[in-house]
Amino acid sequence: xxxxxxxxxxxxxxxxxxxxxxxxxxxxxxxxxxxxxxxxxxxxxxxxxxxxxxxxxxxxxxxxxxxxxxxxxxxxxxxxxxxxxxxxxxxxxxxxxxxxxxxxxxxxxx
Amino acid sequence: xxxxxxxxxxxxxxxxxxxxxxxxxxxxxxxxxxxxxxxxxxxxxxxxxxxxxxxxxxxxxxxxxxxxxxxxxxxxxxxxxxxxxxxxxxxxxxxxxxxxxxxxxxxxxxxxxxxxxx
Numbered sequence: 001x002x003x004x005x006x007x008x009x010x011x012x013x014x015x016x017x018x019x020x021x022x023x024x025x026x027x028x029x030x031x032x033x034x035x036x037x038x039x040x041x042x043x044x045x046x047x048x049x050x051x052x053x054x055x056x057x058x059x060x061x062x063x064x065x066x067x068x069x070x071x072x073x074x075x076x077x078x079x080x081x082x083x084x085x086x087x088x089x090x091x092x093x094x095x096x097x098x099x100x101x102x103x104x105x106x107x108x109x110x
Numbered sequence: 111x112x113x114x115x116x117x118x119x120x121x122x123x124x125x126x127x128x129x130x131x132x133x134x135x136x137x138x139x140x141x142x143x144x145x146x147x148x149x150x151x152x153x154x155x156x157x158x159x160x161x162x163x164x165x166x167x168x169x170x171x172x173x174x175x176x177x178x179x180x181x182x183x184x185x186x187x188x189x190x191x192x193x194x195x196x197x198x199x200x201x202x203x204x205x206x207x208x209x210x211x212x213x214x215x216x217x218x219x220x221x222x223x224x225x226x227x228x
Contacts, residue, residue, distance in 0.1 A: 045218065
């Protein structure tokens with residue numbers, strides 16, 4: 001299966017942005033979705049795991065959800081800060097594909 | 111705190127092999143596993159393979175079957191990724207990620223740049 005993300009999104013500081021991740025086949029609800037943040041020149045970090053769980057240390061401005069009707073997952077970032085500017089990748093799996101990544105979304109906070 | 115520290119950058123000739131290390135600390139090494147993910151310049155993330163340190167099982171992306179080996183040394187709490195028959199297309203940053211179940215990463219290493227050039 002393929003995970004499709006928008007190539008880029010932009011929003012102003014203080015606003016809310018949502019990044020989508022649509023699964024091409026199989027149910028989005030069948031396997032957990034993770035979201036990774038990758039700032040320029042840095043390694044990825046986990047901001048959401050198991051659809052909607054936040055690791056300790058990740059601000060509650062970050063939230064994750066899934067929508068079975070659109071077969072997609074979403075990452076929502078509220079109260080945007082310039083430090084949120086990064087690439088965001090969704091990731092899921094199934095019995096045949098241990099890790100499948102979306103193509104990544106470049107978030108610009110301007 | 112959990113830390114994954116990877117070995118330094120490598121430059122290899124086409125056809126050679128490279129071995130990247132990922133030293134873990136801050137948790138019980140034998141209770142987890144590791145996935146290896148790479149990122150070519152300007153590109154997205156690509157999963158390569160996984161090892162379960164607790165059971166010795168491995169799993170490889172079909173694309174890398176036959177030239178990728180992932181191992182773990184419990185005496186030094188270090189995971190390894192060895193990739194052979196290198197070509198210029200293998201030029202990338204290689205990351206290790208702690209991955210207990212073979213389905214997601216929680217902590218990531220800092221990355222190791224591997225450059226393949228004649």
